[in-house]
Amino acid sequence: MRWLVTGAGGLLGHEVTAALAAEGTDAVGLDRRALDVTDPDALAAAFARHRPALVVNCAAYTAVEVAETDAARAFRVNGDGPRHLAALCARHGARLLHLSTDYVFPGDTDSPYPENHPTAPRNTYGRSKRAGERAVLGLLPDRGAVVRTAWLHGEHGRSFVRTMTERARGHGPVDVVADLVGQPTWAADVARCLLALGHAPEASGVFHATNAGRASWYELAREVFQLVGADPDRVRPVAAVAFGGRAPRPRCTVLGHDRWQEVGLPAPRHWREALAEAMGRIG
Template structure:
């Protein structure tokens, strides 16, 4: 059979070109999004038939954020069907899942069983099934729907259960099972079958086929020792449960948490590429690898500021596709401009560092900072939802009251005491309120860096011009190098939508007052720290009150297998020579 195959993929986090033989004379690869109607129509002009595999398919991610699933699985399918109908490309083979049937106590589902999806993922696939069949019934398009059971294979992304088991076991890490691990599942191998011909013309048009391999059915948990390590490695003390939320009985029905409880994280992926690739050839790079950002397209707003510039630099260092935008390149308060940006660049992820940060000026003119800090994030979140992009929004400790005595956890009640803090909280709420965007809010504080003005840079400049300095000693926080925050934003990006959503805190570990920070700067410059003298905040009256305590807790990074940022002193002493060199140039 002499076929010319055109493969298309958006190449998001799970895409891996190493799985394809790009030099094969009968393979053409197109990087693109199936929701791009113009691209799909162009590729459909000379096509003979369609096999539609593209889907967002990880159930746990659909529970934490359903937007990508609706957009890809439903809107993407519609774009393909419209183009196939327009150019009369048939048959149109639509690949679906057995999860559209919901739960079953025993036996197996016939093809005509009513659809009863129980998760956002399965609901989106059921919707695409019905849409595809409707094109047959309404327009006479030759559509075939085939529903597969749980599949696995050598090129599968390792958030899926079998490659996740393999990679975890190689690392001596316990494997994640749902409930008690006794749920029956069907397994269908997705590898090549030599000598088999494609069966795209089997079955009646408008019909459905279900593929299962009953002889591969197992009971998870029957061999409990497998949950431990290999080659004498110790097993776990207990097996972790999977995320809460609706699942089919075939996959297990985890215990329901209290209403409003935050979902626990998806199973953590481990990375040991050389070892893993020996067992799972062609496996894509895991989340957390230094190269994880390479295939993602990253616009960075506020790229003219301290953190924005460092984020662009970090992405370039990792060879990512980055678009840096300062306020002259993008006015985030203009919805049309934001929509145009995402439509033109079709990014995978947007990092929003744009902000109005003149704390004192905001007290007399709250309207302007509210447009930038409140309307801007809302515009970005809405545009990301429309175009299927993920969003990281940078915020501040000023959303808290600043009167605590221990670091604020991520879920602590907000209570801003300044106009600036209120506008930043408005931005957080706008991002969190957008239901169809996978997003994260990253709060940081007390930033200093090589680019732009900061307290540390001011201390460097003043040290050479004053014998003594009076510095406030009754405000405490976490001095944080912007380069460390930038690296963490890039690390976070590939995790979005896979358990990484909501609020994170990116500040250095440890605490200090401005007085203690100034002494550390002087010591790092080789100057006498006793030249710095402590004073109260009353010595420097300001229109906007500063938080007396702004330290942030860092508990959520552990869910992703990421450590908190390093101690503030370690970061400061690495940054000082760079800042000093920049300030003297």
């Protein structure tokens, strides 16, 4: 069974293709230069050439702030792209695992959002990702899975964890937002979740692939400082409003993980355990 990974040049796409290679799975990874998911003709050609039985869509427009003034592009990548992929998968009998985000929720509760909770995004980025979710679930009700993740960090590309690691090795105080809460998530753990879903042929619907627990950006930064041997008291808590920005941000987007047990797969581990292991990789 051949897998096709779109967006293979990104932080998560790197981890997925590496995990597939490690287990010896027949897989093709295409970055955005090799495959533009907004181009139906290019997608059709990729399907004709590679004939995938399963597609993992890691391609995404993730510039949350820029999306507020670039909505058309955000919806092309995050809405139209998954729709084109889902239509091709339906035509060719393939499965699709589509990556989405916690930003489809408003962030107005302290309780974990279950997978079936109604979506109500607060910004353009979140609305564009919801459009992609709806396309996948509508066109592939039995062979499509929406996998929501959040606060990704990993070995490849930029992330908050990498930035804080660099700041920890410097000097002086570091101001970090303390009133936005979510789930720091190691991309390698998400890749493992995706492979597990891919090997479970009956798994479809919505899944949450975030590390367990919860933290503010401030708490995450302090943990990073602690792990690299820097003084965590250099991290100073500030309100999100201090950083401004066009895009409204959800206050608390902790995601529940009940569906993993329903399909007989292990739920993701706690973010602190994952971060401790990840820190050894990002250098």
